[in-house]
Amino acid sequence: xxxxxxxxxxxxxxxxxxxxxxxxxxxxxxxxxxxxxxxxxxxxxxxxxxxxxxxxxxxxxxxxxxxxxxxxxxxxxxxxxxxxxxxxxxxxxxxxxxxxxxxxxxxxxxxxxxxxxxxxxxxxxxxxxxxxxxxxxxxxxxxxxxxxxxxxxxxxxxxxxxxxxxxxxxxxxxxxxxxxxxxxxxxx
Ligand SMILES: [Zn+2]
Ligand SMILES: [Zn+2]
Ligand SMILES: [Zn+2]
Numbered sequence: 001x002x003x004x005x006x007x008x009x010x011x012x013x014x015x016x017x018x019x020x021x022x023x024x025x026x027x028x029x030x031x032x033x034x035x036x037x038x039x040x041x042x043x044x045x046x047x048x049x050x051x052x053x054x055x056x057x058x059x060x061x062x063x064x065x066x067x068x069x070x071x072x073x074x075x076x077x078x079x080x081x082x083x084x085x086x087x088x089x090x091x092x093x094x095x096x097x098x099x100x101x102x103x104x105x106x107x108x109x110x111x112x113x114x115x116x117x118x119x120x121x122x123x124x125x126x127x128x129x130x131x132x133x134x135x136x137x138x139x140x141x142x143x144x145x146x147x148x149x150x151x152x153x154x155x156x157x158x159x160x161x162x163x164x165x166x167x168x169x170x171x172x173x174x175x176x177x178x179x180x181x182x183x184x185x186x187x188x
Contacts, residue, residue, distance in 0.1 A: 006036060007100070007122050007149065007151050008151065010031050010033050010038070010098075010100040010122070011031075011100045011102070011122055011123075011124055011151065013029075013031050013038070013041075013100070014029040014030055014031045014041075014079075014100045014101055014102050014124075015029055015102055015124075016029065017029030017030065017031060017041045017042070017043050017079070018043055018079065018102050019043075020043045020045075021043040021044050021045055021079070022043075022045035022046065022052035022053050022054050022055075022057075023044045023045050023046075023053040023054070023058070023061055023076045024053050024054050024058075024061050024062060025053075025061045025067070025076075026044070026103075027043070027044070027102075028043065028044045028078065028079040028080075028101065028102050028103050029041070029042070029043050029079050029101070029102050030042045030043070030079040030080045030082070030083040030099055030100065030101040030102075031083065031099070031100045031101075032083050032084070032087055032092075032094055032097050032098070032099050032100075032118070033097060033098045033099075033100065034092075034093065034094075034096065034097045034098075039087055039092040039093070039094070039097065040083045040084070040086045040087035040090070040092055040094070041083055041086070042077075042078075042079045042080065042081070042082030042083030042084070042085070042086055043079050043082065044076055044077060044078050044079045044082065045057075045076055045077065045082075046058055046075055046076055046077070047075065047077060050075065053076050057075065058074055058075045058076050059073070060073040060074040060075070061074060061076055067128075068128070078105075078106065078108070078109050079101060079102070080099060080101050080105050080109035080112065080113060081108070081109055081112050083099065084099075084112055084113065084116045084118075087116070093117075094116040094117055094118055095116075095117035096117060096118075096119055097116075097117070097118050097119070097120075098118065098119070098120040098121070098122060099113055099118050099120070099121050099122070100122045100123070101121065101122070101123045101124075102123070102124055102125060103123060103124070103125045103126070103127050104121075104123045104125070104126055104127040104148075104150070105121060105123070105127070106127060106129075107129070107133055107136065107137055107140075110137060110140060110141070110146070111140070113146065114140070114144045114146055118146065119145075119146060119147060120146065120147040120148075120149065121146060121147070121148050121149070122149045122150075122151060123148070123149070123150055123151075123152075124150070124151065124152040125152060126150075126152075
């Protein structure tokens with residue numbers, strides 16, 4: 001029987017987590033895993049006790065500024081940092097863990113992941129960096145030895161295959177990759 005890998009298993013759970021995001025800009029989910037056990041989850045949005053981003057909680061996100069502008073005024077916590085902070089809050093070790101995240105972490109979340117002792121990052125979608133940030137980013141990945149895995153193609157193929165059977169909604173930007181890549185599709 002053809003079944004999904006552990007990486008796909010946890011990454012799909014990260015997509016389920018992203019559905020709880022309250023940010024008007026983008027929906028991201030992250031899952032921290034130690035020895036195949038989920039020790040923390042996080043999605044992006046405003047801090048606890050603050051009105052949700054979609055209720056106007058974050059002025060920057062609700063402004064019509066372009067993507068990436070005024071990020072230092074954004075009060076939304078990123079999915080990855082939320083997962084790391086919740087692990088701290090509830091006393092779960094992140095040392096040696098893997099973080100599964102729907103989007104490649106930003107530089108800030110990469111720094112925090114390294115400092116939290118996370119050794120592997122598995123992500124699906126890309127994140128837009130400027131050229132200079134990308135250089136620092138790649139240097140940091142290399143120096144720290146953190147492992148980056150992008151499993152988007154296989155994941156999307158499987159998600160589309162399942163979606164076609166379960167009538168799930170798949171965003172159009174994800175829907176552009178051909179179903180032919182899906183091993184599960186060939187198995188049917
Ligand atoms: Zn927001
Ligand atoms: Zn914001
Ligand atoms: Zn981030």
